[in-house]
Amino acid sequence: MFIIKHRIFFVSLSALFVLTGLVLVWMYGLNPGTDFKGGAIYEVEYVGARPNVDLVRSEVNKLNLGSVSVTPVGEKGVLIKTKPIDQSQKQAIALAITGYGSTTEATTTGSVVEKRFSSIGPAVGQELFKKGILAIALVMIVIILFIALAFSKVSYMVSSWKYGVVTIVALLHDIIIASGVAAYLGHFGTFEADALFLTALLTIMALSVNDTIVIFDRIRENLKSRSGRDFEETVGISMNQSFVRSINTSLTVILTLVALYLFGAESTKNFALIMAIGMFFGTYSSIFLASPLLVIWEKMGKRG
Amino acid sequence: MNTKTRFLALLLLIGGILIGYFVYVSETDSKSWAYRPFHLGLDLSGGSQLVYEADTSKIDPSQIGEAMSALREVIERRVNAFGVGEPIVQAEQVGIGANAKHRLIVELPGVTDVKKAQEMISETPSLEFKIERPDGVEKQAIVSAKKEVADYLQTISASSTSVAKLTEQLNSRFGAEKIALASEDADFVSSGFTGKYLQKSTVQFNPNSIGPSIGLSFNDEGVKLFAKITEANVNKKLAIFLDGNMISAPVIREAIRDGKAEISGQFTVTEAKTLVRNLNLGALPLPVSLASTQTIGPTLGEVAMKSGVKAGLIGLLFIALFMLFWYRLPGLVAVVSLSIYVAIVLSIFKLIPVTLTAAGIAGFILSIGIAVDANVLIFERLKEELRNGKNVQNAMTDGFARAWSSIRDSNISTILSSIILFWFGSSLIRGFGLNLAIGVIVSMFTAITVTRTLLFALGFRGESKFVRFLFSSGLTTAKNDNLK
Numbered sequence: 206m207f208i209i210k211h212r213i214f215f216v217s218l219s220a221l222f223v224l225t226g227l228v229l230v231w232m233y234g235l236n237p238g239t240d241f242k243g244g245a246i247y248e249v250e251y252v253g254a255r256p257n258v259d260l261v262r263s264e265v266n267k268l269n270l271g272s273v274s275v276t277p278v279g280e281k282g283v284l285i286k287t288k289p290i291d292q293s294q295k296q297a298i299a300l301a302i303t304g305y306g307s308t309t310e311a312t313t314t315g316s317v318v319e320k321r322f323s324s325i326g327p328a329v330g331q332e333l334f335k336k337g338i339l340a341i342a343l344v345m346i347v348i349i350l351f352i353a354l355a356f357s358k359v360s361y362m363v364s365s366w367k368y369g370v371v372t373i374v375a376l377l378h379d380i381i382i383a384s385g386v387a388a389y390l391g392h393f394g395t396f397e398a399d400a401l402f403l404t405a406l407l408t409i410m411a412l413s414v415n416d417t418i419v420i421f422d423r424i425r426e427n428l429k430s431r432s433g434r435d436f437e438e439t440v441g442i443s444m445n446q447s448f449v450r451s452i453n454t455s456l457t458v459i460l461t462l463v464a465l466y467l468f469g470a471e472s473t474k475n476f477a478l479i480m481a482i483g484m485f486f487g488t489y490s491s492i493f494l495a496s497p498l499l500v501i502w503e504k505m506g507k508r509g
Numbered sequence: 510m511n512t513k514t515r516f517l518a519l520l521l522l523i524g525g526i527l528i529g530y531f532v533y534v535s536e537t538d539s540k541s542w543a544y545r546p547f548h549l550g551l552d553l554s555g556g557s558q559l560v561y562e563a564d565t566s567k568i569d570p571s572q573i574g575e576a577m578s579a580l581r582e583v584i585e586r587r588v589n590a591f592g593v594g595e596p597i598v599q600a601e602q603v604g605i606g607a608n609a610k611h612r613l614i615v616e617l618p619g620v621t622d623v624k625k626a627q628e629m630i631s632e633t634p635s636l637e638f639k640i641e642r643p644d645g646v647e648k649q650a651i652v653s654a655k656k657e658v659a660d661y662l663q664t665i666s667a668s669s670t671s672v673a674k675l676t677e678q679l680n681s682r683f684g685a686e687k688i689a690l691a692s693e694d695a696d697f698v699s700s701g702f703t704g705k706y707l708q709k710s711t712v713q714f715n716p717n718s719i720g721p722s723i724g725l726s727f728n729d730e731g732v733k734l735f736a737k738i739t740e741a742n743v744n745k746k747l748a749i750f751l752d753g754n755m756i757s758a759p760v761i762r763e764a765i766r767d768g769k770a771e772i773s774g775q776f777t778v779t780e781a782k783t784l785v786r787n788l789n790l791g792a793l794p795l796p797v798s799l800a801s802t803q804t805i806g807p808t809l810g811e812v813a814m815k816s817g818v819k820a821g822l823i824g825l826l827f828i829a830l831f832m833l834f835w836y837r838l839p840g841l842v843a844v845v846s847l848s849i850y851v852a853i854v855l856s857i858f859k860l861i862p863v864t865l866t867a868a869g870i871a872g873f874i875l876s877i878g879i880a881v882d883a884n885v886l887i888f889e890r891l892k893e894e895l896r897n898g899k900n901v902q903n904a905m906t907d908g909f910a911r912a913w914s915s916i917r918d919s920n921i922s923t924i925l926s927s928i929i930l931f932w933f934g935s936s937l938i939r940g941f942g943l944n945l946a947i948g949v950i951v952s953m954f955t956a957i958t959v960t961r962t963l964l965f966a967l968g969f970r971g972e973s974k975f976v977r978f979l980f981s982s983g984l985t986t987a988k989n990d991n992l993k
Contacts, residue, residue, distance in 0.1 A: 248809075292623060318806070321805045322623070322802070322804040323803035326801055343929050344930075348922055355918050401868055404872075408941075408945070414919070414926070416919075419886065419915050422915035423915070450885055453885045454882040454885045457832075457881045458879055460827040461824035461875060462875065464826075464827055465820045465824065468816055469870075470814075471812070473817075473867050477871065
């Protein structure tokens with residue numbers, strides 16, 4: 206099998222991907238959404254024409270709310286982000302951004318429509334983040350244990366816990382690359398790492414393991430029936446037999462994600478994008494990383 | 510065996526159609542007995558979410574649970590009085606042990622005026638009884654402190670603007686002790702008798718006064734305490750403070766032992782009624798502070814809902830085309846099973862009921878993609894067995910049998926992950942985890958049992974080229990394994 210033969214190349218390529226992902230995260234950092242760092246989001250739509258966004262921004266800045274971002278949304282809307290604020294501060298903003306340009310206060314009220322408002326204290330956000338990290342760690346531990354158990358019958362060539370560890374390596378590979386892309390998009394675009402992003406990572410993890418197990422299952426079957434002269438050949442045969450189904454199972458998921466990205470709700474677009482990237486690399490890693498790693502580990506064990 | 514399989518297949522198809530019909534009727538026909546529309550989250554229906562943090566530092570840790578459920582009840586009563594459709598009030602604990610935080614999440618669908626809701630929830634009428642402060646050193650000290658501060662304030666009122674600055678200025682000039690003294694009430698001293706001891710309040714019409722008055726009756730503990738206080742303070746004034754304002758200050762003629770009191774003030778009938786209602790709803794057992802608020806306008810939710818449905822339909826279409834193109838006849842059967850899958854999952858969402866959010870819909874759409882996974886595994890295996898020279902019937906039997914272990918293990922790992930998501934996640938992640946688990950479990954039924962029954966019921970046995978063509982898949986039908 207071609208991939209197993211050139212395993213060093215493919216594992217190095219994956220290492221390069223991971224390194225790039227890490228560098229991107231390190232350089233740009235993830236752009237945390239308000240639900241993690243705390244803060245307020247206030248989206249309004251002007252009933253009439255929207256004034257120049259720069260003017261809106263300078264009006265909001267006059268309220269001394271600290272660092273404020275004002276971005277246009279669609280034709281008539283603006284999105285204002287600030288530190289956490291309360292209802293009266295929100296109303297002060299509403300008044301400020303409608304008061305511009307007119308002299309009487311009476312004409313100003315009611316000329317924007319509130320579309321959404323959320324204000325989240327920093328403590329709530331941090332907890333959400335901690336919980337997410339905890340969930341990720343726990344998923345990994347449970348998966349290693351489960352795979353070690355599921356492959357315990359075929360541990361005579363490679364001990365079963367190694368299948369678990371390799372699965373986790375593939376999983377880390379996938380979420381690091383997805384995070385790298387998120388960091389890049391956060392720096393150059395408007396991507397925000399919010400609770401949905403965390404959900405996307407967790408789902409990528411689940412599906413990445415799914416993919417890897419599909420191939421490992423075939424290795425397990427071939428080890429039981431003793432096809433192949435040695436471990437390397439058995440893995441090669443197994444990959445040959447299973448890579449179409451591996452690609453196809455991911456393809457069906459990616460198809461739905463494409464639909465979600467193109468036609469889904471605005472709020473889940475980024476989710477779909479990161480998921481699709483994660484799925485792609487999840488399949489890639491199950492074919493080009495997990496199995497070659499198993500073979501490398503088996504060979505090292507023999508030598509040592 | 511074949512008639513049995515066919516009968517079963519017919520049952521499954523009819524069952525699927527009935528479930529699909531239920532999903533349709535329960536959503537559209539409000540008069541039907543089956544009417545049970547989807548439970549929409551705030552981000553789809555529009556509305557507000559308020560998260561309160563309870564201050565549990567002053568009560569015994571072992572009583573926190575009880576206090577929180579009491580708090581939840583009181584707030585729920587207040588929210589219900591607000592007249593919102595299906596409000597949700599949930600208590601939530603974050604962390605464990607001494608660092609645990611206790612929150613209350615209030616969701617108000619359809620309410621976008623958060624300010625009003627907030628007032629409704631957090632404004633408790635605070636009821637307090639105070640006793641006339643006796644003349645003496647203490648009273649004079651307070652009066653003189655008040656005067657000093659007031660005089661000073663007059664000299665600087667124009668120049669200083671911010672409250673924080675002002676407080677700092679006052680503290681540095683007079684010292685914190687004197688400031689505290691100055692903010693005391695010179696005329697009355699707290700009796701320790703508060704709304705806590707209230708059992709019931711009623712609107713009364715006293716013939717001796719104009720307008721309504723408010724009758725108060727106290728609980729057992731309150732009766733005793735009130736008797737004690739009144740006994741010790743005969744011929745002194747007893748002031749009744751509502752929300753920090755003195756309403757009336759009658760003189761105690763004699764000890765009151767029946768645990769009843771009356772507030773007569775300048776109430777209108779409406780005011781008196783509102784006050785009585787709020788007093789009866791009770792004070793919050795724990796102080797709360799607002800940690801976060803969220804409001805979603807109704808139009809934004811509607812757009813999210815519509816695009817979610819659209820994305821789901823198109824995703825389904827993509828998968829159907831792919832399965833038909835790549836797996837031919839089995840692909841068609843898989844699409845039928847997938848439709849049954851969609852019907853079952855949607856009806857489960859309605860029956861549990863699962864609250865649908867934009868993230869939840871995304872999770873469901875994703876699960877459609879995952880649901881055919883098992884079919885892909887089976888059909889690829891089927892194709893392989895055909896290539897190994899088996900006839901269609903045997904290849905089908907072996908294909909299902911041999912794909913099972915990979916389906917089982919990969920799905921168990923997904924279910925384990927979703928259980929952890931459900932356990933540890935915040936509400937958003939929880940919903941997603943639940944949907945994922947429901948999806949995987951249902952898909953194991955539809956992709957294996959349903960597909961298998963339907964496929965066997967079709968009863969293809971022949972070895973003709975046409976049959977083999979129907980069951981082959983992809984582009985690599987006739988070719989041998991040339992990738993090795």
